[in-house]
C-alpha cells in the first residue's frame with residue numbers, strides 16, 4: 001500500500017475507536033446495534049464500500065438503517081452493483097474490519113485483503129458510493145462517519161442521496177449501473193407511470209366500485225410514510241390515506257409498522273373500529289416490508305392479517321394468468337416455442353396453507369433459508385421468480401431473456417393483433433417488471449402492484465384473504481447462552497446440532513394434527529426463534545411453548561456447563 005494511502009487510513013481510523021467487549025457480525029441485514037456504539041462500524045463499512053466499488057468497477061450503495069428495530073438502534077449495510085445485497089463472500093471480511101481492535105490491525109487487514117482480491121488502491125482508479133439513511137435521529141451523524149471512511153480511500157467519492165427508503169437506494173444503484181435514469185424523481189416517475197399503465201389495461205367489466213378504491217397505510221412513523229405522500233400525489237384512480245407518517249409525534253416502529261402488525265396480529269396505533277371493512281396496509285421502518293390487514297369486526301384489537309405469503313399468492317396468480325393468456329396465442333403459432341419458467345420461493349416461515357395453495361395452483365415452489373439474499377438468489381434462476389418472506393419482504397424478478405421475449409411479443413402483436421387480450425397480457429407483464437423493484441423487496445412498489453391487481457380482479461381485501469385460510473401459528477424467541485450452537489439443515493427445517501434436540505422437537509410435534517415446528521438462530525437478534533403451526537391456535541401455542549422449553553433445557557442459562 002502506498003504511504004499516502006496508509007497514513008490517510010491510519011489518521012482517520014484513529015478518530016473512530018471500536019466499542020469494547022462487543023463482537024459485531026454482518027448478519028442477515030448488515031450490522032445492527034444500539035446507535036451509540038456504531039460510529040466506528042459505519043466508518044469501517046464506508047471503507048469497505050469504497051473497496052467493493054473499486055473491485056467491481058461499479059457504483060455501490062451504503063444504507064444506514066435498522067429497519068423495524070427500535071428507534072435507538074441503527075445499522076449499516078452495503079448494496080452491491082446489481083442492486084442486491086453485498087456478495088456473501090465479502091461478509092467475513094466485513095466482520096474482520098468491524099472487529100479490528102486497533103487502527104494498525106485495521107490497516108493490515110485492508111492491505112492483506114486488497115492484495116488477495118487484486119484491488120487497485122492508491123487513487124489511479126475511482127470509486128463511487130451512493131449514501132442513504134432512514135429517518136432515525138442518529139442517522140445524520142453516522143452518515144458523516146461513513147463519509148469519513150469513504151474519503152480515506154484515495155479515488156473514492158460519496159454521493160449523499162439523503163433520506164431514502166432502503167429499496168429506493170437499491171433501485172438507484174441498480175439503475176445507475178445499468179446506465180438508466182436514477183434519481184429519486186425517476187423512481188417515482190417509473191412507479192407511477194407503470195401503475196397507470198396497469199390500471200389503463202383493466203377491462204371495463206371488472207372496474208372496481210370507486211368506494212372500494214381506498215387504502216389506508218400505516219407508515220410505521222418512518223421514511224415510507226413520507227415517501228408515499230409524494231408518490232400518492234402522482235397517482236390517479238387510487239385514494240391513499242397515510243397514517244403514522246412520522247409527522248404526528250409517534251415513535252418509529254413503536255406499536256406501528258409491518259413487523260409489529262405481522263407478529264402481534266393486532267392493529268397499529270391510529271387504527272381502530274372506525275376502520276372495519278377498510279383495506280389497510282402497513283410498511284416497516286425502512287419500507288422494504290409490506291403487509292395488508294383489515295380490522296376484525298368483533299370489537300377486539302385483532303386483525304385479519306394478509307401477510308407476505310398472501311401477497312406472493314396474489315402476484316403468482318396474476319403472473320400465471322397473464323402468461324397463460326400469452327400461451328393461448330402461442331398454440332396458434334407453433335413456431336414460437338418459448339415457455340417462460342415461473343418459480344416461487346419461500347422460507348420455512350411461510351404458512352403451510354400458502355405452500356399447499358401455491359402447489360395446488362400448479363406453481364413450482366422452492367425453499368431457502370431465511371434472509372433476502374438467499375431468496376433473491378434462487379428467484380433469479382427463473383425467467384420470472386417471485387419471492388416473499390411471510391413478514392412481507394419480497395419482489396418479482398424478470399430475467400433479461402423473458403423481458404426481450406415480452407418486448408418482441410408485444411411488437412409482433414402490436415402489428416398483428418393490436419388491442420387483443422394477448423397484447424394486453426404482454427403489456428401488463430412488461431408494466432409489472434417496471435413497477436416492481438428488480439433490486440430488492442419494496443413496500444411502495446409492492447403496494448401499487450397489489451392495488452393494481454385487486455382492481456384488475458375486481459377483488460376486495462376479503463375476497464383476496466379467502467384464497468386460502470392460514471393455519472394457526474405462533475412464533476417465540478428464547479434467549480440462550482450461545483445461539484451459534486444451533487446448526488440447521490434443509491432450509492432451516494432440521495437441527496443437526498446440538499445432538500438430540502431435533503428428536504425432542506419431533507416427538508412434541510407429532511402430538512398435534514397438522515403440527516409443524518422448527519427452531520433456528522436469528523441472524524439479527526441474539527435469540528433462538530421458535531415457529532410452530534397446528535390445526536388450532538391452542539395447539540400451535542402449546543407446541544411453541546413446549547419446544548421453547550426444550551430449547552431452554554438444551555441451551556438455556558440453567559444448563560450445567
Ligand SMILES: CC(=O)N[C@H]1[C@@H](OP(=O)(O)O)O[C@H](CO)[C@@H](O)[C@@H]1O
Nearest residue numbers: 028029371372389391522523524525
Ligand atoms: C422470522 C423473521 O421475520 N425473520 C426476519 C429477521 O431475520 P432473523 O434472522 O430471523 O432475525 O430479519 C431479517 C432481516 O430483515 C428478515 O429477512 C427475516 O425474515
Ligand SMILES: [Mg+2]
Nearest residue numbers: 067284286288
Ligand atoms: Mg425493513
